[in-house]
Amino acid sequence: MTQRLVVIGNGMAGARTVEEILARGGDFSITMFGDEPYGNYNRIMLSNLLAGVEDEAGIYLNDLSWYADNDITLNAGVRIERIDRFAKKVYATDGTATPYDKLIIATGSSSWTPPMKNVHNPKRGFHQGVFAFRTLDDTRGMIRYARDHERAVVIGGGLLGLEAARGLQNHLSDVTLLHAMGHLMERQLDEKAGHMLQASVENKLGIKVITNAMTTEILGKDRVTGVKLADGTVIPCDVVVIAAGIRPNTQVAADSGLTVERGIVVDDQMRVQDEDDIYSVGECAQHRGNLYGLVAPLWDQAKVLADHITGRNVEAAYTGSKLSTKLKVAGIDVASMGLIAPETDDDEVIIYSEPKKGVYKQLIIRDGALAGAILVGDNSKAASLIQSFDRAQALPEERAEMLFDIGGPAGEVKPEDMPDDAQVCNCNGVSKGAICGVVNAGCKTVSGVMDKTRAGKGCGTCKPLVQRIVEWAAGGEAEEDPAASWYVPGVPMPKPELMAAIRKYELKSVSAVFDKLVPGGEHDAKSKMGLASLLKMMWADQYEDERDARFINDRVHGNIQKDGTFSVVPQMKGGVTTPAELKRIAEVAEKYNVPMVKLTGGQRIDLLGIPKEQLPAMWADLDMPSGYAYAKSFRTVKTCVGSDFCRFGVGDSTALGIAIEERYQGLEGPGKMKLAVTGCPRNCAEAYVKDLGVVAIDGGKWEIYVGGAAGAHIRKGDLLCTVDSAEEVIRLTGRFLQYYRENANWLERTYAFVPRIGIERIREIVIEDVDGIAEALDAAVEEAVQSYKDPWKERAVPATPGQFRTSLPLTVLPQVPVRS
Amino acid sequence: MTIAPIAETVLGPIDEIPFGEGRTYAVGSDMIAVFRLRDGSLRAVSAVCPHKGGPLADGQIDNRVVVCPLHLYAWDLATGCSQSGQPPINVYPVRVDDGHIILGD
Ligand SMILES: Cc1cc2nc3c(=O)[nH]c(=O)nc-3n(C[C@H](O)[C@H](O)[C@H](O)COP(=O)(O)OP(=O)(O)OC[C@H]3O[C@@H](n4cnc5c(N)ncnc54)[C@H](O)[C@@H]3O)c2cc1C
Ligand code: SF4
Ligand code: SF4
Ligand code: FES
Numbered sequence: 048m049t050q051r052l053v054v055i056g057n058g059m060a061g062a063r064t065v066e067e068i069l070a071r072g073g074d075f076s077i078t079m080f081g082d083e084p085y086g087n088y089n090r091i092m093l094s095n096l097l098a099g100v101e102d103e104a105g106i107y108l109n110d111l112s113w114y115a116d117n118d119i120t121l122n123a124g125v126r127i128e129r130i131d132r133f134a135k136k137v138y139a140t141d142g143t144a145t146p147y148d149k150l151i152i153a154t155g156s157s158s159w160t161p162p163m164k165n166v167h168n169p170k171r172g173f174h175q176g177v178f179a180f181r182t183l184d185d186t187r188g189m190i191r192y193a194r195d196h197e198r199a200v201v202i203g204g205g206l207l208g209l210e211a212a213r214g215l216q217n218h219l220s221d222v223t224l225l226h227a228m229g230h231l232m233e234r235q236l237d238e239k240a241g242h243m244l245q246a247s248v249e250n251k252l253g254i255k256v257i258t259n260a261m262t263t264e265i266l267g268k269d270r271v272t273g274v275k276l277a278d279g280t281v282i283p284c285d286v287v288v289i290a291a292g293i294r295p296n297t298q299v300a301a302d303s304g305l306t307v308e309r310g311i312v313v314d315d316q317m318r319v320q321d322e323d324d325i326y327s328v329g330e331c332a333q334h335r336g337n338l339y340g341l342v343a344p345l346w347d348q349a350k351v352l353a354d355h356i357t358g359r360n361v362e363a364a365y366t367g368s369k370l371s372t373k374l375k376v377a378g379i380d381v382a383s384m385g386l387i388a389p390e391t392d393d394d395e396v397i398i399y400s401e402p403k404k405g406v407y408k409q410l411i412i413r414d415g416a417l418a419g420a421i422l423v424g425d426n427s428k429a430a431s432l433i434q435s436f437d438r439a440q441a442l443p444e445e446r447a448e449m450l451f452d453i454g455g456p457a458g459e460v461k462p463e464d465m466p467d468d469a470q471v472c473n474c475n476g477v478s479k480g481a482i483c484g485v486v487n488a489g490c491k492t493v494s495g496v497m498d499k500t501r502a503g504k505g506c507g508t509c510k511p512l513v514q515r516i517v518e519w520a521a522g523g524e525a526e527e528d529p530a531a532s533w534y535v536p537g538v539p540m541p542k543p544e545l546m547a548a549i550r551k552y553e554l555k556s557v558s559a560v561f562d563k564l565v566p567g568g569e570h571d572a573k574s575k576m577g578l579a580s581l582l583k584m585m586w587a588d589q590y591e592d593e594r595d596a597r598f599i600n601d602r603v604h605g606n607i608q609k610d611g612t613f614s615v616v617p618q619m620k621g622g623v624t625t626p627a628e629l630k631r632i633a634e635v636a637e638k639y640n641v642p643m644v645k646l647t648g649g650q651r652i653d654l655l656g657i658p659k660e661q662l663p664a665m666w667a668d669l670d671m672p673s674g675y676a677y678a679k680s681f682r683t684v685k686t687c688v689g690s691d692f693c694r695f696g697v698g699d700s701t702a703l704g705i706a707i708e709e710r711y712q713g714l715e716g717p718g719k720m721k722l723a724v725t726g727c728p729r730n731c732a733e734a735y736v737k738d739l740g741v742v743a744i745d746g747g748k749w750e751i752y753v754g755g756a757a758g759a760h761i762r763k764g765d766l767l768c769t770v771d772s773a774e775e776v777i778r779l780t781g782r783f784l785q786y787y788r789e790n791a792n793w794l795e796r797t798y799a800f801v802p803r804i805g806i807e808r809i810r811e812i813v814i815e816d817v818d819g820i821a822e823a824l825d826a827a828v829e830e831a832v833q834s835y836k837d838p839w840k841e842r843a844v845p846a847t848p849g850q851f852r853t854s855l856p857l858t859v860l861p862q863v864p865v866r867s
Numbered sequence: 868m869t870i871a872p873i874a875e876t877v878l879g880p881i882d883e884i885p886f887g888e889g890r891t892y893a894v895g896s897d898m899i900a901v902f903r904l905r906d907g908s909l910r911a912v913s914a915v916c917p918h919k920g921g922p923l924a925d926g927q928i929d930n931r932v933v934v935c936p937l938h939l940y941a942w943d944l945a946t947g948c949s950q951s952g953q954p955p956i957n958v959y960p961v962r963v964d965d966g967h968i969i970l971g972d
Contacts, residue, residue, distance in 0.1 A: 558905060594888065595888045595928070611920075854891045854923070855922045
């Protein structure tokens with residue numbers, strides 16, 4: 048007879064266990080309870096959600112249809128209060144009772160709040176502005192609140208605290224991390240590694256870190272105004288995130304008379320002590336005295352439980368997991384496993400440390416086997432170390448080989464060198480063999496293999512390795528679109544290679560590129576515009592302009608509209624105009640019967656619906672320069688009224704905006720560049736969401752933000768630097784834009800480019816000049832500035848015959864008679 | 868392939884069309900886009916994009932296709948077939964004679 052299986056807890060362990068049971072064909076009618084009102088999501092991804100690199104839709108593991116498809120009754124948003132072990136029923140807070148034959152408790156953990164004065168509000172739970180970091184609701188609340196505030200304090204310097212601090216930077220500019228211990232991640236890292244990580248977090252990410260910081264009180268009555276430390280220090284802030292640790296959710300079990308110590312005590316079959324029909328998995332379970340707070344052990348537990356409960360293998364036993372972690376903590380590579388310090392005199396310790404680069408590696412070897420390892424700043428050897436550690440493999444004589452690739456090709460584990468059962472995805476427990484199996488069965492794309500095996504779908508750090516294995520297993524036939532890395536679809540080269548070839552052969556026109564670099568010399572219409580932009584950037588006024596390589600907008604210097612007409616947008620620097628100019632625009636609009644006159648989001652006046660053939664005459668009548676409302680190029684600099692008129696203004700945003708636009712007008716790029724300058728952090732010109740935004744702050748200083756967007760994609764820019772003068776802003780603007788022009792993919796806007804390169808790296812190049820190319824960037828952008836010509840001057844002498852001839856003639860033109 | 872029959876007509880001097888570009892001509896009640904490929908040969912197709920009426924002569928070409936400027940769908944210049952599941956466009960015979968564009972056979 049079909050047994051009734053009830054699962055309390057719809058988190059990562061509960062749902063995974065059910066998946067494993069279904070995979071074994073278990074004959075149960077399944078009912079699940081989860082007190083969060085959602086299907087099942089990947090909690091690990093909350094960090095990504097907070098950091099804005101993942102959206103909510105991307106974090107669900109099983110959506111509601113999965114439950115329906117598998118005949119699982121899901122009670123989402125229903126909390127179980129008590130279990131009656133004798134009557135075999137579970138009772139929910141809504142008063143319902145559900146009978147079971149078998150029960151699984153997978154209630155996970157809750158975030159732990161250290162004792163602090165004023166952290167709770169008697170009416171609301173947490174004080175307003177105070178958040179835990181555990182659930183989707185926590186994360187949503189945090190994002191919503193952080194957006195409108197400026198300074199955050201994160202309590203807790205472990206993995207979670209670091210992730211929270213990093214994620215919050217996406218929403219506000221000032222983040223301080225408080226850690227009660229002497230160094231960060233003290234359970235995974237030794238003191239030196241902890242300090243190294245701290246230095247990286249402070250210097251590369253700009254997060255302030257205070258260690259030995261005991262928070263004793265939350266300050267502020269209705270809203271948080273700061274926190275107070277044991278030594279009396281007050282840190283002003285308006286958001287507090289607590290990530291100080293977790294505690295297993297064992298209340299239900301304890302209230303129901305099950306054996307609970309730190310967690311719910313289970314045996315090797317994950318059965319609750321002294322119970323025949325109750326199991327527990329996940330963070331709430333205590334096995335052989337251990338609690339596990341990472342997902343990899345939970346997957347092992349889920350498999351054993353499923354084997355046992357379905358009768359597939361009643362002898363299956365979980366014997367514990369060796370813990371290893373390999374992570375990007377706040378963007379910095381960290382791996383840790385086993386011991387973090389030697390314990391006996393015989394333990395060998397090998398340390399490599401390069402503080403300037405933030406690289407630290409430590410190995411602890413006992414009896415010829417790896418007993419512990421710490422890596423900070425370089426995870427290239429993490430996979431092989433985790434493997435040696437898990438299996439206590441014999442170690443190479445040359446110990447340094449474990450830390451570096453000596454002699455061999457640089458860097459990464461080679462798929463052919465890995466044993467079949469080597470675990471590739473530590474989150475989902477997927478082995479190299481499993482990946483190869485799927486590839487051999489015919490699935491040859493990386494994304495397909497990821498869907499089928501779930502490899503790479505946890506924290507995602509193993510994705511590159513998964514890709515290499517798929518490619519290797521497919522024998523070089525992985526069906527990844529090879530063109531994915533090309534700069535344009537018609538020339539088989541990524542951008543750096545393409546640029547090198549263009550320079551080497553001195554290719555100065557688009558057709559020269561096709562002729563020289565495409566096998567067979569085949570031209571490609573869809574590649575022309577990208578190549579034209581690249582060549583113009585590389586050669587400035589030496590570029591041989593072939594008009595057919597331009598998109599129609601760039602051929603006639605206006606934006607094509609849905610009916611084939613164009614728009615005319617005169618330049619209006621910084622949104623500033625004069626009555627005389629306004630009058631002229633009005634007169635032209637009237638004279639040409641312009642169907643629509645519209646103010647644009649870029650602070651200009653748009654004359655819409657202009658037939659192509661009228662463009663030159665209108666430009667002449669306007670006698671104003673082109674406003675660049677078309678083209679992949681520098682568009683406008685939006686400004687606010689700033690210090691001239693605004694009572695809050697601390698900087699002359701209007702003047703600076705105009706100066707920037709005057710200098711960089713018309714600059715081509717891989718994507719459009721929209722800028723803004725705002726006179727104070729009230730941000731009336733929306734500078735935080737521009738490709739480059741400048742914000743005046745008190746003390747005559749300016750902040751420069753890059754990589755912002757507020758179009759189809761929304762992103763707050765990253766703070767590049769703070770400078771003292773308008774001249775400095777203008778100079779660094781040019782340098783950043785040039786770096787973007789040279790390195791971004793075709794059509795890659797800064798909101799994708801900046802996170803891809805990483806703001807720290809961009810800062811290193813553009814501000815600190817560690818690569819020594821700043822001068823070259825400045826010179827290149829200067830050259831581009833010098834070659835600027837107002838395209839509307841082409842009105843007098845068309846560049847090509849029929850440049851402004853209509854493409855949609857409405858009347859039949861007179862024709863030359865047919866000759867006999 | 869849809870090669871539409873059309874009466875022989877002289878459209879104008881070949882110099883009216885720059886290499887690699889197209890221009891529209893009205894012929895009777897038809898509108899025809901003529902392209903001059905970079906290899907010097909000519910192609911003539913319907914001037915109006917069957918998708919949403921885009922002006923094909925304003926599109927970009929290579930030696931095989933024209934890409935409509937509005938939504939970037941592409942059509943084969945020799946056959947008129949769409950590469951993206953759109954309806955085909957008409958293709959017309961066209962040639963150069965003594966510096967003039969001659970439409971029709
Ligand atoms: C932000 C963040 C980042 C993380 N990053 C990583 C990482 O990079 N790598 C890694 O290995 N691990 C990471 N973890 C840890 C990992 O998410 C957990 O180990 C894992 O989710 C534990 O699974 P679980 O099922 O035991 O608990 P949970 O996923 O917490 O699920 C328990 C569920 O049970 C519900 N529940 C509790 N009590 C009841 C009740 N009485 N009635 C009904 N429902 C109840 C809870 O609401 C919850 O939904 C991270 C965790 C967080 C919060
Ligand atoms: S951003 Fe500041 S200076 Fe500019 S208009 Fe707004 S309040 Fe005034
Ligand atoms: S926002 Fe969309 S609809 Fe509006 S102008 Fe831009 S592209 Fe067109
Ligand atoms: S109108 Fe031509 S592609 Fe849409």
